[in-house]
Each structure stands twice: as C-alpha cells, then as structure tokens.
C-alpha cells in the first residue's frame with residue numbers, strides 16, 4: 180500500500196515537472212524530429228532496395244496518393260527497380276501489410292506450390308461478406324472446393340457450353356450488332372466500354388440465372404439490378420481503402436456508404452432470391468428443370484442439388500455475376516482501343532475473321548490479339564492472397580502470418596525479363612507459330628486468368644464471348660476512336676477505362692457474311708418485361724440438346 184502511494188506520488192511529481200518545464204511546442208518538435216528520423220531511416224532502407232518509402236504512420240499511402248493517376252505504370256516501374264518485389268504497409272491501425280511482387284516464381288509459389296498457405300483470407304472475406312456471403316469468390320477451404328467442383332462440372336458439360344454459345348450469339352446478333360448498325364447510320368458517338376459492360380452483364384445473368392437483365396435492350400435502359408450490383412461492388416471495395424475502425428463504426432451506425440451498401444446488397448440479394456424461388460416453383464409445377472441450361476437450374480437438377488439451400492444457390496450465382504460481369508468487357512474495350520492505334524494489326528484481325536467463315540475456333544490471330552491485349556491491359560490488374568503462417572518466398576522475401584502477398588498482374592505482363600525488350604509493344608505475333616495460336620506460356624508469367632487451383636473457371640467462356648463479339652463487330656464495322664479523349668485506367672480492382680471510350684461505328688464495304696440465322700434474342704415482348712423489371716427466362720435449352 181505504502182509502495183503504491185509512493186509510486187503515485189512520484190508519478191504526480193513527474194507529470195507536474197513535465198507540465199512546468201515542457202511546453203506543447205516542445206512535444207511537437209520532439210514528435211517532428213522522431214517522425215523525420217524514422218522517415219529518413221525508411222527512405223535510406225527503401226533506396227537501398229530500390230523500393231518505395233514506407234512513411235511512419237501512413238506507410239505507402241502518400242506514395243500511392245501521389246501516383247493515383249498513373250498507379251499501374253508507377254507500380255510496374257517500381258517493381259522493375261526493386262527486382263520484382265518490395266514490402267508495403269498501409270496506414271497505422273489499418274491492418275494491411277505484406278509484399279508486392281511481379282516475380283513469376285513468387286506468384287507460382289503463392290498460387291500453386293504453397294496454395295494451402297495462401298487463402299483469400301478473412302481480410303478479403305469480411306469486406307465482401309454482405310454482397311457475396313459464402314459464394315465461391317469469397318470462400319476458402321472445403322466450402323470453396325465444393326463450389327469449385329460443382330461449377331467446373333456444370334461449366335465443362337457440353338450442354339452448358341452449347342447453351343452459353345447460344346446465349347452469347349443471341350446477344351451479339353440480336354442486340355449488339357443492331358445497336359452498332361443504328362449508330363453507324365447517324366454517325367453518333369457512343370461509349371463503347373459502357374455498351375460492352377451492358378453486353379457482358381446481360382450475358383452473365385443469362386448463363387448464371389437464365390434471366391434477361393435487359394441492359395442492352397433498345398434505348399439502353401437504366402436497370403435497377405445492374406445499378407444495385409455496381410454500387411454494392413464499389414462500396415464493398417471502398418472498405419479496402421478505408422481504415423477498418425471507420426467503416427466498421429459506420430456499419431454499426433448504419434451511416435453513409437455503409438447504409439448504401441446494405442441497401443444495394445439487399446436489392447441484389449432479393450433479385451437472386453427471386454430467381455431461386457422462381458426455379459423452385461417451376462420445379463414443383465413441372466417436375467424438373469430439364470428444359471433449362473443456366474447454371475442455377477443445372478445445379479438444382481444435379482445429384483446433390485436437392486440439398487443445396489436457397490442461400491447457397493443465391494450466393495453461388497451472385498459470385499458468378501461478380502466474376503463474369505465486367506472482366507471480358509473491359510478486356511474487349513482495351514482491345515478495340517489498341518486496334519485503333521495499330522491499323523496493321525486491325526487489318527490482320529479482320530482478314531483472319533473473314534477467312535474463318537464465322538467459325539471462331541479458326542480465328543487464331545484474333546485469339547492472339549485478344550491474349551496480347553490482356554497481357555498489356557489485364558482486366559484484373561492486381562490481386563492478393565493472405566498468408567496463414569510465416570513463409571519465405573522463392574526469392575528469399577519473408578512473409579509473416581496474416582500479411583498479404585499482392586501480385587501485380589499488370590507489371591508481370593510488361594516485364595522485359597519475361598517478355599523481351601519489346602514487352603511494352605502490342606504484338607499479337609508473339610503468340611503465333613506457323614500461322615496458328617501457340618499457347619504454352621507459363622500461367623504465372625501470364626497471370627491474367629489467375630493460375631493454379633483457383634484458375635478462372637470462366638476462361639473458355641470469356642474467350643468465346645470476346646471472340647464472338649469482336650468478330651461480329653469487326654467484320655461489319657470499322658470502330659473509330661473519337662480523337663481528343665484521354666484514355667487511361669481507373670484506379671480500382673478492375674481495369675476500367677476511367678473516362679470510357681467514345682467511338683463511332685462506320686459500316687465496312689463490301690457487306691460482311693450474314694449472321695448465323697438461328698440465335699436471335701428475345702422478341703419485343705421480352706424487352707417490355709425487362710423494362711417492367713420482370714424475370715424473363717432466356718436461352719432455354721432446346722430439347723435437341725437434352
């Protein structure tokens with residue numbers, strides 16, 4: 180007791196002395212000196228490594244802020260200087276730290292060799308849980324594996340492949356080409372990225388739910404479900420750049436962006452739940468879903484399908500929409516932009532398309548040009564995984580448990596060590612051997628579709644979609660980029676063009692071969708249903724395909 184009171188008296192004496200002799204300005208000066216000293220140490224360390232400075236308290240954030248308009252170029256150059264890897268740290272209390280890498284060996288280690296140690300992790304999951312729930316894009320471990328198995332089995336079935344081709348062609352020949360036709364008549368300019376985003380959104384809704392979202396319908400209507408989906412994605416991503424104590428407090432108080440996130444995710448979930456309920460009703464009434472080929476129906480009809488809960492089916496479909504809604508459209512937008520700047524490549528692509536007589540499997544040069552465009556402009560420019568336990572990357576870089584390894588796909592695709600001195604050039608020929616497309620590049624060097632056990636499930640679908648759309652458009656129209664616009668990436672997790680891409684369609688002459696005669700999209704009545712927000716089944720299986 181006596182000791183305690185002596186200690187209290189001593190502490191009071193010290194505080195008193197400090198109050199008497201130390202002014203606030205002294206403390207400020209001491210803080211500034213400490214800050215400057217530790218900033219100088221960080222700067223020296225970073226310079227030695229060729230890496231960006233990690234500032235006291237705010238880490239890499241000021242550097243990212245300075246480079247917010249050229250973040251991908253800056254990141255690629257910084258990784259090149261640092262030999263393919265550097266550490267990073269976010270703001271104090273933000274819980275984000277780890278390494279950023281563009282070295283294929285490190286990427287392979289994380290995505291394949293030590294896959295078990297690098298799940299998506301809780302950091303990702305808790306930011307996306309409202310929108311994605313336990314869907315494949317947000318799942319790890321057995322929950323992920325089970326969905327992956329189910330999705331792969333369905334998507335690789337010939338029945339689904341045929342259905343998806345039909346669904347793509349319906350949209351391309353029933354909506355995309357007629358839209359370009361109308362626009363070419365008046366010479367009006369249109370934001371091509373916006374049009375393509377609408378196309379792929381409709382497409383993924385058709386294959387996931389068997390529902391026509393109607394974004395590409397006449398007049399390009401505002402579609403509440405698409406708007407809610409976009410908002411929910413943007414607001415979930417906002418959590419990645421907001422200190423957790425801020426967004427978590429807002430979530431608790433249902434304030435601002437967190438309130439809007441709840442509203443947007445509710446709208447998305449209600450839409451998905453309605454699709455699930457509709458299918459359950461149909462199953463009850465008709466006895467089976469044998470006439471339908473969309474993923475939701477196929478899952479419900481599969482052997483374990485009867486056991487899937489409504490929540491499981493809802494989350495599964497929402498994850499698919501997130502995964503497939505805008506990646507291929509963004510890839511296509513950069514592809515068209517690159518073609519406009521490379522008329523020699525464009526004329527070779529058009530020649531290849533016309534010579535293939537409508538068979539996209541024979542369009543090897545188009546395949547190479549799309550692959551090359553995505554090397555330079557990967558739709559998912561950066562991605563990350565979270566370490567479960569301490570680890571060391573193949574180049575000796577240590578990673579601590581709960582740290583993140585961010586792999587910079589944009590930089591990987593532009594690294595001269597992997598792609599040669601002309602790495603920055605758009606040259607589809609690098610993918611061609613003897614007149615045919617030659618794949619065979621390591622997926623860790625071309626990580627555009629991810630790699631290892633979590634390789635993109637929709638890769639084949641995406642190529643079919645992109646090739647069908649590009650071939651249909653390019654064989655009929657020259658796509659002319661409106662001069663004077665600034666085309667640059669937007670700072671987000673998908674490589675959107677920040678200002679879109681304004682183009683004009685000019686009809687080519689002579690007229691191209693006619694489109695495939697079957698596969699015209701839903702009639703006007705369907706458009707009315709879409710405008711009215713009703714669920715419209717599209718692309719039902721033809722009984723020939725059962």
Ligand code: HEM
Pocket residue numbers: 315316327330383498499502503504506507510557558559562563626627628629632633634635636637638640641
């Ligand atoms: C050019 C178009 C596309 C690109 C570049 C692309 C890229 C990617 C990437 C990088 C991932 C890994 C994401 C991660 O784990 O963090 C991924 C996963 C995935 N993608 Fe794609 N994707 C494309 C199109 C599609 C389409 C059209 C679909 C659906 C039809 C799709 C379905 C998926 C799914 C379900 C996953 C999750 C796989 C898993 O976690 O096991 N993707 N994709």
